[in-house]
Amino acid sequence: MKRLLEGIRILSVEQYGAGPYGTQLLADLGAEVIKVEDGQRGGDVSRTVGPYLLGEGDSDFFQTFSKGKKSIDIDLKSQEGRALFDDLVKSSDAVVNNLRGDQPAKLGLDYSRLHSINPKIVCAHLSAYGRDNSRAGWPGYDYLMQAEAGFMLATGEPEGPPVRCGLSIIDFHTGSQLATAILAGILSAQRSGEGCDVDVTLFDTALHQLSYPATWYLNRGHATERLPRGAHPSIAPSQLVKTKDGWGLLMCQTPKFWDLFCELAEGQHLKADPRFATNPARHTNLAELTEVVDALLSKRTSQEWIEHFAGQVPFAPVLDIPRALDNPYLDETQMIEIVAHPSKPEGLRTLASPFRVNGQRPVTSRAPDLGEHTAEFTKEPR
Template identity: 55%
Template sequence: MKPTLPLEGVRIIAVEQYGAGPYGSMFLSDMGAEVIKIENPKIGGDVSRQTGPFFLGENDSYFFQTFNLNKKSLSLNLKTEEGRKVFEALVKTADAVTNNLRGDQPEKLGITYDALKHINPKIVCGHLSAYGRDNDRANWPGYDYLMQAEAGLMSLTGEPGQAPARFGVSMVDFMTGAVASLGLTAGLLGAYKTGQGRDVDVSLFDVALHQLSYPATWYLNEGHVTERVARSAHPATVPCQLYKTQDSFIFLMAMTDKFWDILMGLLNDSVLSEDRFKAVAQRRENRDVLTQEIDRVLSSHTTEYWLELLAGKIPCAPVYDLPQAMNNPYIRDIGMVRKVPHGENPDMEILGNPIKIDGQRLSGKAAVPMGDTTNEILTELGYSAEKIATLKSQGAI
């Protein structure tokens, strides 16, 4: 018997597109929620269906598939009178409405709690925007990279003396999507207990700023300015950075005295064992010299040799490029690549969900064509075939 997923029976309407919102709601759909994705037929649905360079037939792409597994698609124009009626009928049956629109749009579209509570007092309305809905930037468009820039994250990324750098992928989008889904789930739990829904707001900027974490706390309380350190090193703990081997680099993190002592036993080098490196504070004070000495020792052998010697004893990792990371046997051994058959590619593979339920990875079904479940959902809501045809002719669906 197929195991029950924790969010089975939860219906979520998602007014979303592109990355952050769809990434977050896919966690919910993977865990069993019925996520109904609203796609405007006037503009061809979610813009990421046309995000290249790799496509899967007409109006579909690998980019779109990455963020929309297990969801339904309702072709619906919320800005039409008849489309609004369909939406409100759906709200009566739903537990939550989530969106990742610009901050001034939810109120204009009538998808806030105040606009919907007369239809369903238990509805939870999640809002993921660039800068929030309650300040003078509410109508500003915004994207991940802008948040990395203004929140100070780029200033901490890259090598000293070089231009600030962004993360290799849109981590602010993904973190905000995950935080938004956490907030929405908390809102749902509250609604189940009290019978009353609410608005839950998350913004890209707030989440990006929150990721400054302890450097922000250090600055706010002690005026300490954390700066970039060579070799992607930790600002305070040594050794914790890239080190040179005979053929490439290895990342070592001997973060405690315990790991330092183990490392010294494995490297068996008289210079590294000197008293000037014995304590955490001494290693921090002598970071540059220590880097040279560790480089000297590790350069005597290949990265593969050191990984075989150190792995499992000292926190360490190879520095892989994208092909190496994807061809690492370990990721398949642990089930982090899942096969998701698609009509245009029956062997399509996508990374697995990092959450396990009852020790099992979550499964995935390919994202459906735009509007694929429109008739199914409208029929459930009581619309006849004739009425559905009329809605289509009116441009509502």
């Protein structure tokens, strides 16, 4: 695959999920991402996150977020470590961290210090709440953001308890925004010769994901509430539906899709029913609509429906994680890759990069051992 970011060097003081997720996206595209880890403190904490370990200082969790990167062992609080780090800054395009908001300045990872070493350096900061407010020193995690930003009371059944998303979506969204900010900063520096600080936060990202319900509330005072079956707040049917063997997700987002659904599901009579003739009517009569749609879709299994609709009607089976990953469609799209790993002779199966360049996905390598590439940058024999 063409390596779009070949020649870009990124120093990253990163750990756990959000920051490493963002820099791994850049590594997928060919950037040289160098993890700056302190061996005396065990390096990136995700190296020991269980339950599945791959030996000392390595785990399935760590491999998920640091494939294709390099690792150097540096104590940023020591004079020797600082000197090596600063020397690498000279040849780098960006310095990245996902530390608590009050830490980058203390460690000298911001533009106010590093611009004298490299005027074009982009200093990218991912934190929970930012670096310039009353919460700068607060630790923060994905689930906390889902709670405070309204996600948990926008998810689930109306009378049920608050529900978080089963995956760390705020971490991943923020990591993706970090990657975007890094690339924008580097592009600007290449044009102007001057770098900058760029910041993204978990909290800002979570709040930004409120999207149109936020605009509705801020301008109309409308509070979007949970509807049964996770139904869309203004479009129907766009919700969970019952099938012969479980659940499906039906999304008739336009009148065209509603008409096609009625025809393909043998529900032509519903188009003439005044309760369901228009989207506002369908939404007003959502309970009745749910009953009749369930009755139609309960005649076939979820898989039979996806084959029957064949992409003409937006529909998906509701799968658990094993069935989602065993889906034969993943073979067609090459979304599973096997990475060589010394502790697994058969290779480590992981999800492939989401990118394609000229039709090809990146071929990645395992995440590095702690300090594996230190000698490459100190030019000392290992």
